[in-house]
Amino acid sequence: MARLLLLLLLIPLAAAGADCRPVPHAMGVSCIADQPQRIAVLDSGELDVVLTLGLQPVAATTPSHAGQFPVYLRDQLAPTVDLGVPQEPDMERLAALKPDLILGSKLRHGRYYPILSSIAPTVLSERIGASWAENLQLFAWALNQQDRARRWQQQFEQRCADIRQLAQQKQQPTVSVVRSMQSHIRLYLQDSFVGNLLQRCGISRPLAQQATGFAVRLRSPVAIKQLDGDILLLSEYAVERGSLIRRWQHSGFWSLLQAPASGQLYSIEDSWWMLGIGPTAALRILDDIEQVLISYDVD
Template sequence: MPLLVLLHPPAWGETAAGCRLLPHAMGESCVPAQPRRVAVLDTGELDMALALGVTPIAATTPYQVGQFPAYLAPAVPPASLGVVQEPDLERLLQLQPDLILGSRLRHGRLYPLLSGMAPTVFSESVGAGWAENFLLFARALDREPQAERRLAAIDAHCRRIAALHARKGHPTLSLVRSMQTHVRLYLRDSFVGSLLARCGLDRPASQAGGGFARQLASPRHIAALDGDIILLSEYAPEKGSLIRRWRDSAFWSLLGGRLYEVDDGYWMLGIGPLAAEKVLMDLERIIDDYSPR
């Protein structure tokens, strides 16, 4: 029998052993031509799969929330793999997935185990790169045209919001999230920060730089929260929310912006196109409601 010598690896889109080779953050995986049992390891991947018309067989839930984000209901997977930080690998193995989607940031250490269960495709990170991640996972699911159309619609919505923002005099938008032990100011390298940047919206000086978020632990720094429009979400407030204590302090009167409360479930936990579309709907409503003082 002649020896077959492979001079170069197959490029993306070529088949090997009945599957498609796809490069990703952890190397290269041979994914099924039509995956049918997809498992996802974070809320972003869940959002993206559902946006592409794929209902995963299982997914993780956010820590302390303990359930799938309400904005995705009723299209939620039938099986929970536990919280994002500690996925139930035994349960995952029992479910026999044919494709696993996740990220190096969250689960890079588990990649050898996961890729032994099924072809596994990882993005590098989560958050600001959500649109690139969406295209990567769309390629894994063989639904890239659908992803491109969805992103084009998001960009069109951004242009409408940018025009409205200009008519309102370019108000600055402050992104604030209250946790149990600190308050975060979200920057450009977060999901919502990147979405505001995608729409060309102005941010306060305290939030104009790169990075993921600033953390504040004392109401003495409350001026850093200020903007013409203050967008406030609370993570698992039933377990405690620091901003509620700050509201009772004398420092709260220093805020001069208009405060709008937003849904943490998709503003902060979504990290995908379905969440982005809902955030943009909120932004359009909020900016339209805003009147310069």
Template structure:
């Protein structure tokens, strides 16, 4: 019953998202399944839902694992002659994607302002070359690696696409964030790992169902992220928002929106209340300490009941791939377990 409820909610959300992201640009029609699924995995069906129909249209119509193939992506079509072996990734989501498919990239870009790659993936990155930062790519370093595929997103590296595609076949998603499952499928398509990707996402949804079954009642989940100069309450069009929908967890009305986030201030932080509050900080200069130590935060019901918990920003908000999503599910099960 829980599965039917959250799948139905996601199907409705997908229809709303279609209109929200239409301005991002369309793509060629394909036979790719873009809807929710609850068919038997043994028959090759999908157990998972997708959140963005425009991104779900991207990919190729090639038979699984067969090359050459032409991949339709955010900036056109790219021909990939043979199964890629030397991949350069330009963002954290693509890094998670490639590693989740069992391939170690030869090069990767670092997040802006970060000295290190995501700690939850660090043990799998020995020997991977640095190719600059997301917003300041080192084209010479990328070329020296002789990649046979570069993966990234239009939102991050739109202007660099001509130079990158001159180095190697380049495949871009429309944007990172809430279409994380569709982006994973796109990367898998470029790598010829479509069947493995669907297996990974089926396992993810099975785990999400297990987490929902471990939770007593129907708590509303508030997500608060402290950033430099702003405080965000995350909505449905976010990585973590999609995960909560997949589990079937309810959101407070102010956050149950088809947007990335709503913003509040330290003076309006009471809008962040919910049965459970999960919060984090991105960057060093945020208002977290002042707000969490203040009287308005202390007045929130969840805080008074000891149900406001700090979580990892790195996995809950920045992971953007299936390996990170599974870690979030582990956190949710631990933090919301039957009491």
């Protein structure tokens, strides 16, 4: 409550004498132009939000191992300056572009906030991933696109309800989401983007993947049974640079899994399942889930 009061006090101060809208965010309050024209985004989640709301950024970062903008956004994306990896955006290049709004997260860019806000008004979300829906609201406010965000939200709720109903029809099969990296396997839990999305839309997860937290990391196939579910969705990050699951698939341990044996192993696209962490990615994931559920036979 005290924080809110402080915020209310600060808003008029920040707004005083400027032709801009005050937007409170994770690092304070920033004063933003009525319609920002030159938007820079520092992570794939923010990139997804900006494109979902029908705008184009002037600059964006690229996920470190992929070395390119997420594949599923490429068609929507006009030529955009590459700022390097999200963890260390290229500040000089960013400053040279003279943006009028920078979007990022406190989690990844909080320590750069003084620099960022000296370049342009900056709005940072608290976290990334599981907070994607709140981030959409925050950035929609910063971008002055609340109407579009609201319409998107309605569309999403509808899709989500369809999926929930479909899952119920199929007697709630458990869906395991596995991401294979170079040297470990990740199982995403509730506090991740995918985990949060699936939970919102009533998809059951295997017992080992129901915990709170971001992800479980496995390095040894001893715990391979944690990967199992009625349906196993497998995503591989930068396959050309090695994917641990391939080694497991060649070992005897793979035969312990039920899902592949019963034809319920599906390859999913890393770019929107894992890299996107934004609203457009979320709808794509629901499309995939729908396909998989439709072809799932209840015995």
